[in-house]
Amino acid sequence: MASDRDISRQLQASVLDAHHSTRHLQLIGSGSKRFYGREAKGEILSLSAHSGIVGYEPTELVITARAGTPLEEIEQALTEKGQMLPFEPPRFSGGGTIGGAIAAGLSGPRRPWGGAPRDLLLGIKLLDGQGRILNFGGQVMKNVAGYDLSRLMAGALGTLGILLEVSVKVLPKPPQEHTLTFYSEDHNTWTLIRDILGKAIPVTATYSRGNRHKLRLACNKHRLKRIQTECGLETVDHQEEFWQALRDQELDFFQRKAPLWRISLPPAARLGLADETLNEWSNALRWLVSEKPGEEIRTLVERQAGHAVLFRNGDRTGERFHPLQPRVAEIQRKLKQVFDPKGIFNPGRHYPHY
């Protein structure tokens, strides 16, 4: 059921109240990502009632919606016009709102080709920690007036303010996507994928686990056949659900109770870890289930110019996100001061003392 409700005045009143009495607020959309980040603290402020698509003009390739709008509603509106959210936001447990998707900054399997939330975010209406409503960015593709403070909100986990409205770039959905599969020893995978990418073949997702690999391509049947012959790969039909399950972490791999690490790396990087990983994004994103100490994992990842997030399970009071260079951490703390001087939004959810 499509909802259309503007509760920005109520939200503003709650924020002003929390600001004056320095009370912590825990921002929640649909609650599908409550597992993510450090332990949440503070009074719950639900944004899900602040919902509805405010503007959608398919030929402008932009959709503007209130933060609490369910992803499902957005995707339905886009599908009707043959379009999509190019970052393929995960819908953990089937839920998720557009505000939550942007705030968490997470992307699905299409990320290397479709972009991340920060790439697609064009503008925001922000309710900051002093109860001010501010507009940054806009509804147009290109906009370099002022600092890009809208994109700064993508992945900030709501620590800088409430995203009352977001404008996101959308793209035409490929009319057809096909899945190819192949078996190969792990160390050969990248070479093969790199080869395929080098031919400008429109790959839109990759998956590797052990010696089993899948590629999703956006092309017509005729071309699929040619690529298949050329690269010696096998077609598998009806894989939409597989890619969706990968996006939403419903595959068995993600159901284990041990700590799940999300590791972001240059695609060719070799980690030198014995543990099995599940790889996406042509190997630039690797999921690792491991009981190894965080420090050990992070040292290895850092050496390869990447970073590691403790994504699910494990201790939620320690460092979940990769520690920052001291000066960068200081800049981050000072930026928090600009938007939320009393530190009322999601305290400690992203980093300790932040």
Add this chain to the structure above:
Amino acid sequence: MHNRQTLVRKFQQMLPSDCVIFREEELIPYECDGLSAYRRVPLIVLLPYTADQVEAILKFCHQQQIPVVARGSGTGLSGGALPHEQGVLLSLARLNKILEIDTENMQARVQPGVRNLAVSEAVKPHGLYYAPDPSSQIACSIGGNVAENAGGVHCLKYGLTLHNLLRLTVITIDGEKITLGAGGLDAPGLDLLTLMTGSEGMLGVVVEVLVKLLPIPTCRQVVLAAFEDVEAAANAVAEIIAQGILPAGLEMMDNLSIRASEDFVHAGYPTDAEAILLCEVDGIDDEVAEEILRVREILLKSGAVQVRTAADEQERIRFWAGRKNAFPAVGRLSPDYYCMDGTIPRSQLGKVLKMISEMSDRYGLRCANVFHAGDGNLHPLILYDANIPGELEKAESFGGEILELCVAVGGSITGEHGVGLEKIDQMCAQFTDQELETFHAVKAVFDPHNLLNPGKAIPTLNRCAEFGAMHVHAGKLRFPELERF
């Protein structure tokens, strides 16, 4: 007041002597960037060779409270690299090495002074290229591209500079080296890489850039369509996108720009058309051919009077040459021209062009329009003669009015050229006082003493108060007939 001679001696102790430029006649070439209407001679120009030297310079300037304006190739069109009379102009032109081409990861690590086109040229043997292609790509530098978040004619499909960056190494005003972004597709913490990109040299000095490379598409094809009516051309653009086609480039030119370009480069443009569209599709052979057929069909249905597919690669390049040379071509029509850079929702194009044409009559100045139609980025080129007293001011005021119109229809005062000094007053039209205060507070996080490119990009609230008083006559806003966004 800083004393030039004292500073020269200090910098000469710190740097090789050819890095310090201080003689009046040698300073003159640095007095402006691509916006030559604004000129200022800096106190000193410094041309370091290394990032360590940049670090030392910034440390010293911070300690002595000397303003620093960073400069790439100086091709910017908004006065962003206009020097400070009491400051150092820090040219990054000698940090011009491609440090590493990593074909395995499809990345290149370059210094900020490397020219945009040089990256693509260097990686071409590996079948790769760097996607952002601003029209000045022969000359403009990657560092400058980062500072302005430069675009180009292929942004609709391949994104802006921001979308093609992985990591920046930046030196803060007090001389500390920080890394923003990572070797992978994302980085921990707040996304400071996006904040730094397009910040116009106000937050830090970029000394190294890790860019993404893409495989060169094996096939590119372009269609040229002529229209008797600008609105029909604009509708054709909307229709192409509505049909699910994402062209690699989608450009529009009006009659005055068509004629100017045709005279200049003989691209084969129909000079009697009111508007032309250039639509480029790229990919692998057969799909490109299929998509071109669909594009042709849509264009004809949308009222194009002529649709031509480039017969071969030479003709494709010629079609683009007309567009890429539109600015200098228009420049030949008049002693001076003033290039604007507003963005608008595409649906507003017809209305905006009509209002620009009315303004053109009112100001008595001709205006040619070139439009990145795919992403709503309009470049009106106002023709004027600086030798006629008052004409520059008239052109500026005409331009200002166009930008305010862009804001009023829901767009922005700048799509890719930056605010610099040029559009600083129009910032007051786009942002509220509270939003501007937030920008100043963000600036203070990085540069509390306001030493990096002071006076650019973000206007003071006082300046906006004066600007507002000047523009709201008898309590009436401009364009009262338009809905406010």
